[in-house]
């Protein structure tokens with residue numbers, strides 16, 4: 235894992251001191267709210283419905299056990315014994331006091347963490363594949379590049395006041411688990427015929443009120459050119475992005491308004507102009523960063539564990555969990571363990587302090603001290619010996635963390651919605667809860683196959699409803715919550731934006747509606763067809779007919 | 786007999802900890818919606834808004850705004866679900882917030 239150097243630590247510590255002074259001045263009345271608000275937002279502190287909310291950055295979703303332990307401790311010391319893992323691989327605390335925030339930030343800095351650039355019109359926390367460094371299909375670990383981008387974009391003076399927030403995602407695998415096509419910039423690793431590493435640069439994707447799929451600006455950019463090229467994109471955006479209307483200020487609108495070709499030409503022209511300062515990174519520096527992400531000391535093991543097979547054969551629950559939650563690892567004898575934070579009737583992404591400690595401890599004992607946060611709001615133990623899977627499962631089960639639904643219908647993404655969020659138009663968590671109860675049967679879910687149900691509590695789309703295979707958007711209709719359903723979204727390599735099916739539903743009718751959609755698919759699918767491929771083949775009409783006739 | 790009055794109350798978040806508070810008859814801030822002064826006439830609502838601005842300037846609270854509410858048999862309830870959730874706490878964590886801290890008022894968030 236990356237370790238802070240002197241510079242990193244100094245700047246994080248300085249920021250804590252700065253914020254402490256700013257908060258004190260605000261509490262004394264020396265700063266007005268208008269003066270203070272941008273300062274607190276620069277440090278991830280929002281004011282939500284019930285209290286202040288702090289969003290803590292988890293760079294590219296990677297945590298050490300010590301860090302996760304600290305996140306648990308913080309939830310006990312400053313919050314109410316839990317935290318909420320978000321779709322940006324971050325964690326949010328919901329009950330924070332302004333007068334205690336500086337102490338909290340100091341506790342974070344102590345474990346090389348902070349809340350900087352988790353808000354505001356800057357380059358936000360870089361996200362990546364939660365299986366990075368472990369996935370069997372990966373070309374290479376994308377995290378060194380994610381770290382490089384983190385260093386470049388942290389406190390970048392030129393890009394601290396962009397027209398709007400800016401999100402970058404990176405993937406090193408052909409299967410896109412980082413949703414790179416729906417980010418402001420998405421980077422996808424490719425290998426040339428000679429084995430040289432390069433990046434496909436995708437720009438102008440995004441969700442929110444105007445969802446768009448990004449366009450490829452460069453098919454193959456040699457790795458060493460990455461930062462200068464990103465800088466060229468940022469400059470074009472900074473110059474031409476709209477600042478007159480915040481709903482039209484994201485880069486996706488710029489790309490859409492001037493067209494992909496013109497945008498590409500602008501970027502290439504800017505890139506050709508070059509920069510006064512050469513920010514291209516030397517191979518030595520890249521290698522230095524990459525060394526932090528060197529694979530752990532794996533044992534030489536056969537890719538088959540008799541102990542694991544035996545437990546699967548004798549314990550049905552364990553076998554179901556392995557089938558849903560365990561993914562193949564690039565190293566023989568190892569596996570990736572996905573920990574669902576979506577128990578039946580639970581709140582998606584929430585984990586108690588005790589659960590965080592359990593996972594931190596499992597990381598320490600079974601996964602080389604590494605934990606990941608996925609944008610699906612789950613946790614991951616990236617490097618577990620197949621031999622140890624049963625022990626891990628038993629410990630997870632005892633902590634109510636062994637729900638066998640990863641990637642299945644009840645692995646629902648849901649934003650905090652109106653239960654917490656000041657911008658919400660409707661609640662999203664209760665809808666997720668009732669759906670997860672309705673869909674709880676794991677065998678049925680496994681039969682249904684991979685299915686992403688995503689729920690947002692307003693058009694800002696933090697719950698990624700646009701890219702849910704089934705998307706649910708909560709709206710306010712004359713003071714009543716109602717829910718719009720979309721079909722056919724995807725955030726993977728086949729990214730697409732879901733289309734609205736028809737009139738919306740009251741919250742209590744949503745489970746029936748989703749059930750009807752699922753049953754329609756199951757009734758009409760051909761062997762081996764997924765939900766999305768059936769939808770592609772038959773179109774939305776059969777779903778519309780089933781839905782609006784029966785509900 | 787049920788008595789029901791419609792009007793507006795002034796709410797804000799306390800600066801120090803973000804707690805949801807309501808302006809009371811004696812111009813203090815209470816954590817309980819039932820203590821809120823309900824103003825029925827537009828003129829007194831404007832006065833309420835002014836008090837909010839003053840309180841913000843005094844750095845006790847932040848983000849003061851008027852919300853629609855009704856008083857039923859002496860108890861106050863916000864009209865919109867968003868404000869009812871602020872009054873009580875998350876509907877999905879009924880073990881948290883005003884609803885368990887004894888400051889939730891007499892009404893549930895739903896209904």
Ligand code: SF4
Pocket residue numbers: 649650651652655656657658659690691692693694695696697
């Ligand atoms: S989608 Fe809307 S309701 Fe949900 S967290 Fe984002 S801003 Fe809040």
